[in-house]
Amino acid sequence: MISFLRFLIYGVSLGSVYAIIALGYTMVYGIAKMLNFAHGDIIMVGAYIAFCAMQYIGLPPLVAVLCAMAFCTVLGVVIEGLAYRPLRQATKLAVLITAIGVSYLLQNTALLIWSSNPKVFPSVFSVGSIRLFDGNLVISSETILTIIANIVIMIGLTLFTGRTKMGKAMRAVSEDKGAAELMGINVNRTISVTFAIGSALAAIAGVLLCSAYPTLQPTTGSMPGIKAFTAAVFGGIGSIPGAMIGGLLLGIIEILGKAYISTELGDAIVFAVLIVVLLFKPAGLLGKPISEKV
C-alpha cells in the first residue's frame, strides 16, 4: 500500500512536469494551429541556462530559474518571429518541418556549446523532505515544489486567459484569426506573447525535470517533449485544463505501468492508453468535437 502511494506521488510529480510542458504545447497549438516540435528543446535550453547560472556564476537557484525563464522567453519570441511568422500562410507540413529544423538547430547548438557529456544538475531546492508513516513514505522537496508550481501555474493561466485583455485576445485568435483581426486584435503580437509564455513555462519545466532526473544532455528535452505532446493530445489539444489532466494522468500511468507491469514497456503503455482514449474520444478527454461543414 505504501509502495503504491509512493509510486502515485512519483507519478503526480512527473505528471506535473509533463503538464507544465503540455500547457506550452497546447497554448501554441490552440493559437497558431501548429505542432511546435522545438518545444522540447526549449526545455533543455532552459535547464542548461539555469545550470550555468548556478554552477558558473553562482547565482541562487531562484534567480537562476528567473534567468532561464527570461532567456527562454526571448528565445521563444525570436524563433517565432524568424522561423514561424514568415510561414503563417504556408501549409501545415511546411511549418512542421521548420519546427523540426529548429529542434535540430537547438540540439546541435547545445551540443557545440555544452558538449554531449551529461551534466549533473544540482539539487535546486533541497529544503528537506516530508516523512510519513514512520519514515516509510518520503516525499522530497522537489516533488512538493513541482506539484505546487504546477497548481500555481494552472491557476495563473486560467485567470490570465479568462480575465485579462491579452488572455481574451488569445482566445479570440484561437477561435477565428480573421475575425479577431477585424476586431482590432494584433494577431502577430498575440501569437508572440503565447510563444513567450509557453517558452517561459518550458524553462520552469526544464529546471523541475532536471531536479528530479539530474542528468542534463542536449537530447534531454526530446522524449519529455514528445510525451508532453502526447499528454496535450490526450487531454484534448488546445484546452488548458485538458493539458493539465492529460499531463497528470500520463505521469501516473507511466510510473505505475513501469512499477507494476514492466519497466521496459513503460513508454509503450503510455502510448497504448493514448490510442485507446483517442479511439473512444477522438478529440481527447476535454477536446471539443470537430464539426464538419459541407
Place this chain on the structure above:
Amino acid sequence: MKLKKNAVNNIICYGLVIVVFIICQAMISNGSMTRSLKGQMVPICVYIVMAVSLNLVVGISGELSLGHAGFMSIGAFSSIIGAAWMRSALGIENETLRLILSMIVGGVFAGVFGVLIGIPVLRLRGDYLAIVTLAFGEIIRNVLNCFYFSLEGNRLHVAFNNPNLPGTILLNGPNGAKDVAKISTFPAGFVLILFTLFVVLNLINSRSGRAIMATRDNRIAAEAMGINVTKYKMMAFVTAAVLAGMAGALYGLNFSTVAASKFKFDTSILVLVFVVLGGIGNIWGSIVAAALLTVLPELLRAFSDYRMLVYAIVLILVMLVTNNPMIRGLVNGLFRRKGAAAQTQGGGADE
C-alpha cells in the same frame, strides 16, 4: 501509337533511375567512388524506398504519418530472423535468393501490422492521426526491445523479456540483432527502387489511385460519389507499410548489428523531411531529396562538428525560401507550362 502523357513521364522516371544506377555501378567498378560513399549506396536505396512509400501516405493519401520507421523496423527484424531460419532450416545458401525471400518476409510482416494499425489509425483525422502513428511507432520500438529470438537447429525460440534461450541468439532484446549475415547489395537496392516505383506509379495512375486522391482532396465529396473512403485510405497505408518493410529488410541485412534504437522517431522524421523537401505528392522529388540528403551529411564532412548545425539551418532556410509567396510566384511564372507538375505538388496533408 501515341503513348499517354503519364506513361511517357513514368518511362522517363524509370529511365533516369536506371541511368543513375549504371553510372554509380561504373564508378564503383573503376574505383572512382570513395569508400564512405560506397558504403552509403544501400542506405540511399533504403531511404529512397522509404521516402517514396511515405509519400504515398502523406502526399497521395493526404494523411500525416509520423511512425513510418516502425514498419521499417518490423521489416528489418522479421527479415533478419527469416534469413537466418531459411539458411539453417531450409538450407538456402544462395544469398540473392535468400535476400529476395527475406524482403518478402519483411514486407508481409510489415503489411500485416499495417492492417492492424491502420484499422484504428484511419478512423482519426489530421493531427490526431499524426500523433497516433507516432505513438504506434514508439510502441513497436518499445515492444521489439523486449523480444528475444534464438535459433536451435531449425527450431525458432521466442521469448518475451527473457534472455535465456537455447541455441544461437538472433535477436537480443535492447541489444538488437548481432552477427547478421550481410547479404544486401546495391543492385538489390536498385531493383527494390524499381519495384517500388512500379507499384506506386501504377497505383497512382489507376482507378484506385484516383479514388485515393479524391478522398484526399475532399473526403465528403468523395464519399458522396460512392468512394469507400476507409478502403482506399487503407490501401495506400498498407501498400506503404509493405514497401517500408521491404526497405527495412534491405537495411537490416546490410549491417552486422541492428538495434531497435535505430528506428526511432527521428528516423520517421528524417524520411518525412525527404518527402516534404522533395515536394509533397511528387514521387520524383522524393527520390532526389532522399538521395541528396543522405549524401549531404557526408559532403558536409569538411564542417565536421558543425555538420548537423548546417543541416538544420539549410532545412529551415529551404522551408522559408520555398514558402515565400514572392519566390513561389516567380517560380510558378517560370514553369507555367509545367502546370500539371505544380498541381500535384499542391495537395498533401494540409487540410
